[in-house]
Amino acid sequence: MKTQTQLPLVVQKTIQSAIRQLESAGCEFRINAPNGESYGTLEVAEKKKKKMNPNRTYGELRAYYDRFMDYNAKRGDVLTIPNNPKYTAEEIRGGICAKLTTRWGKGTYTTAVTKAGDVEILRIA
Numbered sequence: 001m002k003t004q005t006q007l008p009l010v011v012q013k014t015i016q017s018a019i020r021q022l023e024s025a026g027c028e029f030r031i032n033a034p035n036g037e038s039y040g041t042l043e044v045a046e047k048k049k050k051k052m053n054p055n056r057t058y059g060e061l062r063a064y065y066d067r068f069m070d071y072n073a074k075r076g077d078v079l080t081i082p083n084n085p086k087y088t089a090e091e092i093r094g095g096i097c098a099k100l101t102t103r104w105g106k107g108t109y110t111t112a113v114t115k116a117g118d119v120e121i122l123r124i125a
Contacts, residue, residue: 006035007037015031015033015039019031019039022040028041029041029042055086061091061092061095065119068082074123075123075124078121078122079120079123080118080119080120080121081096081119081120082118083116083118089119090113096119096121097111100121104123104125105125107124107125108125109122
């Protein structure tokens with residue numbers, strides 16, 4: 001935990017001004033100052049740490065879906081990643097969506113999960 005130190009006067013005034021504005025607007029808020037003090041009544045949940053699945057090694061899921069991907073696909077191409085009992089369709093979809101957004105950009109593809117659990121990707125731009 002951070003030890004509380006005295007904030008510079010300009011920072012204190014800025015925080016107090018923000019509090020007045022937020023309260024007059026009827027907002028719920030929480031301000032975490034650099035010295036560790038908190039202002040406001042809004043309850044904030046702790047950030048969850050991402051946990052790696054202990055049943056597989058790092059990069060294993062990516063290696064699986066990479067076998068079925070053509071990262072040079074053209075608009076209108078449909079790619080299918082078959083169901084694998086080791087991974088859920090949402091795990092595969094989440095992994096491939098992160099990679100495709102980085103490679104192709106937002107709004108350049110759409111995905112669907114079939115009844116069989118396959119993940120289909122349509123390149124749209």
